[in-house]
Amino acid sequence: MLRRVLYIDLDKKESFVEDRYDLFEEWLGGTGVATQLLLEECPEGADPLSPRAPIIFGIGPLTALFPAMTKTVAAFKSPLNGELGESYAGGRLAMAMRFAGHEGLVIRGAAESPCYISIRDDEVKIKDATSIWGIPATVVGYILREVEAGVGRRSIIRIGPGGERLVRYAGVVVDTYRHFGRLGLGAVFGSKNLKAIVVSGTEDVELPNSKRYRDIYNQLFKTVVQTDAMEKYHDIGTPINVNVLNQMKGLPTRNFQDSSFEAAENISGENLADNYLLRRVSCAHCPIGCIHIGMLKTSFSRHHEFEIRKISYDYELIYALGSNLGVTTPEGMLELIEACERQGLDAISTGVVLAWATEALDRGIITEEETLGVPLKWDGVEGYLEAIERIVKAPNDFYSTLARGVVAASDRYGGEDFAMALGGNEVAGYHTGPAFIFGLAVGVRHSHLDNAGYSIDQAAAKKPLTPEEMVDAIIAEDDARGVYNSLIGCLFARGVYTPDRIVEALGSVGIEKTKDDLQILGRKIFDEKYRFKLREGFDLSKSRIPRRFYETVSTVGMVDPETIETMMEIYRERRSWG
Known part of the structure; x- marks a missing residue:
């Protein structure tokens, strides 16, 4: 069985495929193989934003073959903390890589000018992206889907202005509603002048034992859709945690100054599901529908004209841009989520950085001279929206420092005791x-x-x-x-993929463990x-x-x-x- 890794060199504008059966035989796939490729490709001490630092993508042996085996891993050297960068995304990318015939993807070097990569099976093209450089991540997908083939088996991943301007916690948007969010992959894309990657494929997947495969597939599928094992992820999704953690005093509020939020019910999963939920969508080859899309209705004309914006939300975004900033309304929280989406920023890091800045301003560690007059205050949505834009544009040293993360900000201005990061990564929503x-x-x-x-x-x-x-x-x-x-x-x-079921699933695709x-x-x-x-x-x-x-x-x-x-x-x- 071939285990194909596609190598793309942006410096040389060339690509080639290698059979890396040796890696997959020992390390299985996914993060196991991606880690080895990163160790091979990334020189010790390389600047994360230099051409020497690679980007690795990997899928696994069960990708697109079993329910909920939907993720792709990205491995890179993180520009946020200077060590291991690893991020995961759902959407259609894993399926597209599978049908293109590539279980791994290695991107080397950097392009001289803005580009995007088009991959269709073994055909790889490096195309000019000058016309879409600077365009919000939310818009780029609409443009590329009109000019790239492969509908149905295609994935489009892209960065926004945050990645182009090397914000250290910029992410990569995957198929509109999914993300490689954590640890700054978007900045690595930007350092390579890489705006987007489009992957599509027409290959089929051969199975060594179709009956064995069908038997274990049916077991897993029934567990996923006919039991309550994953029911909560469809109904309310991860935002169900808002009220639960609030009652348990585990919901970080106003930069962890409190662990419960008086307005938790307003931004809870239950309220969002009852009053703002527009629809649910799924990653490719998953029947659950855990991606919750909210509806934000806003006026854009004094003549009572309205627009409807569709915004994906989950618990971590609600924490970071809701309770942790003291934001009391669903509308304000959704606006902040959308602002991060447009700029291509990781919402968790953005919320933690803004929470630190709000407290630092309140304590007098910084002043409005640093913020350029932007009033950072709890529940101050308009000020936060302005600050997000300025973090990307970096008009002064303060915002340039915020773009490097909360550790860099506290090192520069003070306030280490309330700079909520561990290992250099801004923390998620649990106390x-x-x-x-x-x-x-x-x-x-x-x-x-x-x-x-x-x-x-x-x-x-x-x-x-x-x-x-x-x-x-x-x-x-x-x-x-x-x-x-x-x-x-x-x-x-x-919880569905128990050790016994994993062994059976692997066996059905010819991997005996x-x-x-x-x-x-x-x-x-x-x-x-x-x-x-x-x-x-x-x-x-x-x-x-x-x-x-x-x-x-x-x-x-x-x-x-x-x-x-x-x-x-x-x-x-x-x-x-x-």
Whole structure:
């Protein structure tokens, strides 16, 4: 079986395909293979925004073959924190890569002028993008779909002005409603003068044992659609967490100064579903429909003319641009989400940066001289909209610094105690307790999706866990997700794909593994990611944890710094390189 990786060199304007069966045989696919390609392609110490720093995309052996196996991984050196950059997106990209016949994609070098890449099966063209440079990410897709073939098996990914101007937390928009959001992939695109990639394919997928495949496919499909395993993701989606976390005192509010929000009901998933939900859509080859599209009705004329804007929302966006900024109305929150979409910015990082700036202004650490008169205040939607544009345009040193992330901002102006980042990555929307804090600090990409520490805290709220038990749970989840993210599936379906079913699904496509094989592989993948992190300067002993985490009550009560230090000591004993 061929395991094809497509290499594209923007400097030389050429491409070629290699069979990398060796990598896929050992590392399975997805993040396992992408990590190895990153280690191969990225020179030690390379500037993340230099032509030497590559972009890697990968899919897995189950992509487009089983329900919810919908994700693509991007691996790169992060311009936000200078070490491992890893981001995941759904949409149609994974399917398009599968039908184009490529399980991996490596982009090298940088173009001399704005370009986009068109991939159709083995045909690769590097095309001029001068006319769409500077155009919002939300518009570029409409333009390219008119000039590129492949409807139905096509994916269009692109950056906005934020990526072009190298905002360190710029993302990549995937098929309108999905994103490679975290850790600055959009800025890496911009540094390469790469505006977009269009992928389409006409290939078929051959299966070695169609009956075995159908049997396990039917089992998985029935579990997904005929049980309640994924029902909540369709009905209200992740925004159901707003009210739940608010009641548990785990909803970060006004830059983590509080852990509950008096206006939570206004921006809750229930209110959005009842009064703003326009429709639900799915990623390719997923029957759930977890992508919730909100309707924002606004007047654009004094003659009572209105327009309807369609805006995708989920829990993390509601936290970052809602409760964390003290925004009390769904309309204000949706406007801020759309502003990030237009500019192509990661919503989590943007919200955390704006929350820090609001508190810094309130404390007198910065003044309106730095903000150029923009009034940053809680629930000040108009000021936040203006600030988002200025972060991208960088009219002065202050906004240029905000574009580098909250750590850079606090290093420059002060306020480290309330600069809410771990591992250089702005934090997600949970203040549940020590497992969340610790999990972000040690995770491979400092993301809540590395090991779901927040869920461990929630379990501890019902039945107390020792530091050892929390550390062991974090390690087990980190390793398990190395395998699952190599398959490469949506984490919402994590409970559907049990170890036994994963073994069966792999066997049906000709990959024979045991549960023990997969457990060992998960640990190896994690260690390889840390090999890259350590090579690029990451030092766990120098982790900076904002004091704000210890000043605000969490779901499990006040967090003690000594608890985190104890967990770190245990972790160093458990991990050989810690």
